[in-house]
Amino acid sequence: MEHVREELDRLILKGGYGYASISRLLGRNPAYVQQFIKRGSPRKLDDEDRKTLACFFGVDEQVLGGPANPVTDGMIEIPVLDVEASAGFGAVAASETAHTRFGFDERWLRHLTSAKSASLSIVGVKGDSMEPTLSDGDEVLVDSSDHGSRLRDGIYVLRSDDTLVVKRIAIKPGGRQITIASDNPAYPTWHDMDRAEVHVVGRVIWFGRTL
Amino acid sequence: MEHVREELDRLILKGGYGYASISRLLGRNPAYVQQFIKRGSPRKLDDEDRKTLACFFGVDEQVLGGPANPVTDGMIEIPVLDVEASAGFGAVAASETAHTRFGFDERWLRHLTSAKSASLSIVGVKGDSMEPTLSDGDEVLVDSSDHGSRLRDGIYVLRSDDTLVVKRIAIKPGGRQITIASDNPAYPTWHDMDRAEVHVVGRVIWFGRTL
């Protein structure tokens, strides 16, 4: 806790501002900051003051005794691709800008995947072929860097002709062959497909659903 | 600013907790909360206290006078409440850990609910009582403005003693009585509960799941 006072002292000294002017910055009496540093009078800085100072000095609030986490911007926005409107994948990205999007906490996302945000995208699920796991209208987060040799059991977005479909893929042990299934038993399952035949867009790592 | 006191008063009254126990939750003297509400003694709640309360009641900090959820470029950020931390009365355990958050497109959200962002919050689902609809680890978006007389069939977050639980609620036609069920048939269903007995935190309007 003493550390905060020293840090603030250093910052003020380095900038050559003087205690009085900083006090005024906070809208307090001129002795306020001096008291805080030398006398330890307010045990902790008020929330507002801390914010003001952090902003002024351009340092993280944490340095001045703020919440123990770096709350600052670690938000990654992933756009929802309008699959209906386009045939292909790449063509979409550049198209209309009015797409809705979701924001994910950076750390949360990093915990989920090591993929760059550029290789992540969100597409809407159409149809009931993946019930009960995925329903019509769900939005799935797709990691397009997770394919090829890294293919493993799980749910993937595939390209079939000019539309995207979501299927469950199972790897046949040791082989080049895979099984493509729909969770909904009313739909067929294809066994022993060759990997090369299947156009994998990416792995589904998360989804959201409106209730 | 008075609004905050009224809001807190309402929350405490609705839950039937009493001022004293909430004061203890904050690790303060028993008269503390009463003083805040009736006498307006601490002009504003301490940052830590606000966080603890917001977490306990499952509402956004904004409701209790906290900073507004950042809205950048049509994107509304909603923090995930650390429900684990509010382990109950007496045990404060104000968590230091980082709160992750999700960002939602403003239009998308507006389409989903008319609720203000202040009345939205996200909590993690614990346990398997709502399988297969909700699984352990899912994150649910809760609209805390959707309760009281507007209660209707659906999935809700309820407070049971000192923890938050997610259950399915069905309204008995025309009556004041409701049914509380878990989707997992291994768990019991309670019929003909009186509405007043149940502490509704809010309605679950969306959820996300990691695959």
Added chain:
DNA sequence: CTTGAACGTAGGAATTTTCCTAGACTCGCG
């Protein structure tokens, strides 16, 4: 050198926060 305006310092006053406590009240129990 003198002056004045700024500052930092520290004592202590004014104010606010926080706590303690006693009184009135409710509720369940015998």
Added chain:
DNA sequence: CGCGAGTCTAGGAAAATTCCTACGTTCAAG
């Protein structure tokens, strides 16, 4: 009914905060 344990309330004490002020210092202008 009386009792005990809990509450809410309000008065005021204790502690912390915020502010005010006087004093010493520096420094540049006169």
